Amino acid sequence: MAFETLIVETEDDIALIRLNRPEALNALNSTLLDELSKALTEADRNDKIRCIVLTGSEKAFAAGADIKEMSQKSFVEVYNEDLFGAKIEAIQRVRKPIIAAVSGYALGGGCELAMICDFIIAAENAKFGQPEVNLGVVAGIGGTQRLTRFVGKAKAMDMNLTGRFMDAAEAERAGLVSRVVPTPKLLPEAMAAARKIAEKSQVTVKAVKESVNRAYETTLREGLLFERRTFHSMFATEDQKEGMAAFLEKREAQFRDR
Numbered sequence: 001m002a003f004e005t006l007i008v009e010t011e012d013d014i015a016l017i018r019l020n021r022p023e024a025l026n027a028l029n030s031t032l033l034d035e036l037s038k039a040l041t042e043a044d045r046n047d048k049i050r051c052i053v054l055t056g057s058e059k060a061f062a063a064g065a066d067i068k069e070m071s072q073k074s075f076v077e078v079y080n081e082d083l084f085g086a087k088i089e090a091i092q093r094v095r096k097p098i099i100a101a102v103s104g105y106a107l108g109g110g111c112e113l114a115m116i117c118d119f120i121i122a123a124e125n126a127k128f129g130q131p132e133v134n135l136g137v138v139a140g141i142g143g144t145q146r147l148t149r150f151v152g153k154a155k156a157m158d159m160n161l162t163g164r165f166m167d168a169a170e171a172e173r174a175g176l177v178s179r180v181v182p183t184p185k186l187l188p189e190a191m192a193a194a195r196k197i198a199e200k201s202q203v204t205v206k207a208v209k210e211s212v213n214r215a216y217e218t219t220l221r222e223g224l225l226f227e228r229r230t231f232h233s234m235f236a237t238e239d240q241k242e243g244m245a246a247f248l249e250k251r252e253a254q255f256r257d258r
């Protein structure tokens, strides 16, 4: 599929999706969000793809929602079109793991998009922020919600109220990103992580994603029950038998995704 605002490549069983609107620092306009939800849905459906990496350019992962496109909209327009709602929900429905490889600016909707991914690997030059307050709006796709769960109230309030940017080191300390790597190593590191994930049983990988995400959606007691039942259900898979047999026989597991 050819896209106007994305470059989509596959390397073995990894889909690499690059946001590609360099003239606007990858600002998320409606075409980009449409294309991104299509590309991700397509990768999710494609049996040959086992993990997805989402990235931008060295200067910007994404500098936010496209300010030019939305500046003149009325409340009724954004309400009726449920601005960002449906397109973002399509991204949230993806069941395969998505790694965000963030270099440069991840601001506003860009930071929020990175947080929708399953984890973030940041380049040393990454800058995260929720500067919507400077534009007279609040964050719209998780900047006050996901960010608060990731980094706690103090930093989330600070970022959303002052609009200041967080560098990669602070983002790692705060728990927003899983690792920070030298900028030129960002993509190799993200692709290596994706390849590690791709080696596992895809049934187990989906179950891990569902279980960790459940921690954000429910109480601890319900989450622990969900996790335990999911753990029990893994014993119905051939890959559980294979994984444990391989350990006992001191060999590599040959998972068959069933």
Ligand code: HXC
Pocket (backbone or CB within 6 Å): 023, 024, 025, 027, 028, 063, 064, 065, 066, 067, 068, 084, 105, 107, 108, 109, 110, 112, 131, 132, 135, 139, 140, 141
């Ligand atoms: C539209 C944008 C843009 C954006 C940058 N550009 N961010 N266009 N929407 N969010 C455009 C600029 O207008 C400029 O185009 C070109 O990209 C290069 O940007 P510069 O500002 O010249 O670059 P620089 O001086 O390096 O500054 C980089 C920057 C700054 C600090 C990232 O561009 C910036 O502050 N951008 C806005 C960040 C922001 O407020 N994001 C939140 C958006 S609201 P021209 O044509 O002039 O060369 C949001 C709501 C989320 O995200 C709701 C849910 C999605």
